[in-house]
Amino acid sequence: MYSNILRHPGPTPIPKKVQLAMSQDIISHRSEEFVKLFRETTNRVKPIFGTKQEILLLPSGGTAALEAAVVNTVSPGEEVVVVSIGAFGDYFVSICEKHGFHAHVLRKPWGEACTSEDLATFLEPLSNIKAVFVTYNETSTGILNPVKELAKVVREKSDALFIVDGVSCIGGVPVKMDQWGIDILVTGSQKAMMLPPGLAFVSVSDRAWKVIEENKTSAYYLNLLSYREWAQKGMTPNTPAITLIYGLSAACDLIEAEGFDQTVARHELMKDMVRAAMKALSIGVLTSDEYASPTITAIMAPEGINLSQFLGHLKKQYHLDFAGGLGELQGKIFRFGHMGYCFPSDILQAISLIEAGLQDFNYSFEPAAGISAAQKVFLEAQKK
Amino acid sequence: MYSNILRHPGPTPIPKKVQLAMSQDIISHRSEEFVKLFRETTNRVKPIFGTKQEILLLPSGGTAALEAAVVNTVSPGEEVVVVSIGAFGDYFVSICEKHGFHAHVLRKPWGEACTSEDLATFLEPLSNIKAVFVTYNETSTGILNPVKELAKVVREKSDALFIVDGVSCIGGVPVKMDQWGIDILVTGSQKAMMLPPGLAFVSVSDRAWKVIEENKTSAYYLNLLSYREWAQKGMTPNTPAITLIYGLSAACDLIEAEGFDQTVARHELMKDMVRAAMKALSIGVLTSDEYASPTITAIMAPEGINLSQFLGHLKKQYHLDFAGGLGELQGKIFRFGHMGYCFPSDILQAISLIEAGLQDFNYSFEPAAGISAAQKVFLEAQKK
Structure with a gap:
């Protein structure tokens, strides 16, 4: 009966307006109605990407779009640089290795960012690098x-x-x-875009298109030239995820109503609230303030508490659902997702319930210390 | 205001129960709830495939699953046979060629089936063929x-x-x-499975798994071994299309409530109704009775009528939405999809509206001839 409070770093909760939009009757993907929906909706995503380029929509997970970015630009035997600061950077490495690309991997310890100095030093001795791959937000550690x-x-x-x-x-x-000079930017639907999983977004610079046009990839489904060719007609090469595009249109309504700058500010605020609360509870966070992700915070196991038992208890007793750590961080951190359809009020709720759980585990802290700290950050933000 | 009557051969209309199931709250794809949903649902699809093998669910269109079937079993330079009797057979040829497989193509004129004699003769002089690809239902011509x-x-x-x-x-x-000895069977969600586009189904025989285990494909997202490995844990390698799996569970409810044999009989009946009506209206169908598809009928342009104008009129005036012909059949046929969430009553409706359109175009026919013929077939089926 209790509703599950999903605070994972994706998939994330779906707004009711998006659900309703997705319940519209299916239309043909070769109809004028679809062309109108596709063109209008992809145009509305452009400001979110900061691009004037076409937004290509793949009916797939984000991983497929990452693979598309790789195989459409690089050929077997060619050299690339992959920046890996966690599990999702390693994903990129695996994709490159699977395709026989020579990947030079710039690794940083999990929990740290790759700085411009790191990258400059790493690139210095290398030549003939075809592409540099970077994870903007490392979901396994909460680093931006x-x-x-x-x-x-x-x-x-x-x-x-x-x-x-x-x-x-x-x-x-x-x-x-x-403006920044990103050549290919990829995202998925089920994170900050507030949609169910199954739609991937890819945008490509003119410079990258030139490379792609010369590339001889064998990819068929993930062939970006086909997506571009069809996008010019307002369509997709195969049947698109029509319901998700309806949902995307509704998600754009929500973001535009808030104002995208405000959406960004809200994520920043939620991050600050979580970090202030953890500090007040003497619970560590994995990352420094400087590169802390606005969408997910990796929180250390509270001292003296078995993390797996604690997370199980929060879910069972309070219906609060966090993600555990991946790889080497399993059992050491939990991941608090605060992105998409998530608001400061949800942060207050989650921190209250974390405090309840801490009491159940006899963790020593000043009652309401975490929630007070989060409230303070929240109230200060209202004044601005 | 008028609702669009979508009679395309996919995407097809979505049952309300499926839409509602898809509106459930998102859950984590690494949760016990998901594992239960995944295991129960894929088990319910097995009878529809006629298999005891695992049903793998890819968050993608059907094309991706076809490519997966190809690249996981064949290596560049190896020889395959592709049976192509229309546009979707040609798709398979393109996929094979893109990947550098040597494809021997058994082509039949559009509108004909590949018989066992055709295939036996074609295979006779060939040796060392790794795989034979066949389209079960050719959507471009309405051949099974x-x-x-x-x-x-x-x-x-x-x-x-x-x-x-x-x-x-x-x-x-x-x-x-x-039982028949199919090694890999692929389908998509947006056709007879009554779901929105975005979920593909793949099932693999023991024999094919042995080949796949030896194969060195570079595919990452479409790597079937990853899907098998995760399916054994009741999960998928990446974030699955959770809402579509909820929807699939509801679609299975509907099919089980009808009884799958009855579902099959309903499709057979709808096909017979459409064909009887066209015959009574002296309008040709592309295919012979013997290999006529139970899910889509390709109907010839009524004599003396400009097909493009006629289809535009049906859509604009009567909100009845058919698909046109593909490739060489463009302007010559239209395609009447009768699959999934489509019932004999829908056929009666569509035929009535076709007759209305024919009157508007001054086509000469005995009023209600088509609808009477379809009714007759329908009523006879009730007696059985």
Whole structure:
């Protein structure tokens, strides 16, 4: 009976207006109605990507779009740089290795960002790099890489394409694809875009299109040239995820009504509230303030508490559902997703319930310390 | 205001119960709730496939699943046979060529089936064929290939895997994957399965798994071994199309409530009604009775009528939405989809409106001849 409070870093809750939009009658993907829906909706996504380029919609998960970005630009044997600061950076490495690309991997310890100095130093001795891949928001650690600065380094130090995985943040963070010099930007539907999983977004710079036109990829479903060709007609090469595009249109309504700058500010505020609360409860967070993700916070196990038992208790007793740590961070952190259809009031709710759980586990803290700290950040933001 | 009567061969209308199921709250794809949903739902699809094998669910269109079937079993330079009797067979050829497979193409004129004799003769001089690809239901022409017989020929005449594209028919026609000897069977969500686009289904025989285990495909997102590995845990390698799996569960409710044999009989009946009506109206159909598809009928332009104008008129005036012809059949046929959430009453409605349109175009016919013929077939079926 109790509703599950889903605070994962994706999939995230769906707004009722999006659900209703998705319940509209199916239309043919070769009809004028569809062309109108496709053109209007993809145009509305452009400001969220900070681009004037076409937004290509793939009926797939984000991983497929990442693979598309890779296989359409690089050929087997060619050299690439992959920045990996966590599990999703490693994903990129796996994709590259599977396709026989020679990946130079810039690794940073989980919980740290890749700085522009890191990247500049790493690129220095390399030549003939075809592409540099970076995860904008590393979902496994809650780090937002400084993509704007990294883009600058790539442009200064190489001729490589700069390809960015924006899956777990686009829609909740600022990005200026054209202005910053991102060549391919990818995201998925089920994170800050407030949609169910199953739709991927790809946008490509003129520079990258030139490379793609020369590329001889064998990919069929993930062939970006087909998506471009059909997008010019307001359509997709195969049957698109029509319901999700209806939903996307409704998600754009919501973002436009709030104002995208405000959407970004809301994510920033939620992050600050969570971090202030954890500090007040003497619970560590994995990342420094400087590169902390506005969409997900990795929180350390509270001292003396078995994390797996604690998360199980929060879910069973309070219906509050967090994600655990991945890979080397399993059992050490939990991940609090605060993106998309999530509001400061949801943060207050979740922190109250975390405090309830901490009491059940006899964790020593001043009652309401966390919630008070979060409230304070919230109230200060109202005054601005 | 008028509701659009979508009679395309996919995407098809969505039952309200499916829409409502898809509006449930999103859950984590790594939760016990998801594992239960995934296991229960995929088990319910097995009888529709006629298999005891796992049903793998890809968050993608059917085309991606077809490509997965190809790239996971065949390697560049290897020889395959593709049976192409229309546009979707040609799709398969394109996929094979894109991947550098040597495709021997058995082509039949559009509107004809591939018989077991055709295939036996074609296979005779060939050796070392790795796989034979066949479209079960050719959506561009409305032909249901005799897949049961073709499977037998493949087994007798070669060691090749037999791979079947069931996209536009599975859920509405009989298929016994295990018994007939189909090695890989693929379908999509947006046809007879009564779901929105975005979910693909793949099932694989033990024999094909052995080949896949040896295959060195570079595919990452479409890697079937990953899907199998995760399916054994009741999950998918990446974020699945959760809402569509909720919807699939509701679609299974509907099919089980009707009884799958009855679902198949309903599709057969709808086909017979459409064909009887066209005959009574002296309007041709593209295909012979023997191989006529139970899910889509390709209807010839009524004599003396400009088809494009006629279809535009039906849509504008009567809100009845048919698909036109593809490729060489453009302007010559229209395609009447009768699959999934479509009932004999819908056929009566559509035929009535076709007759209205014919009157508007001064086509000469005995009033109500088509609808009477369809009614007769319908009433006779009630007596059985």
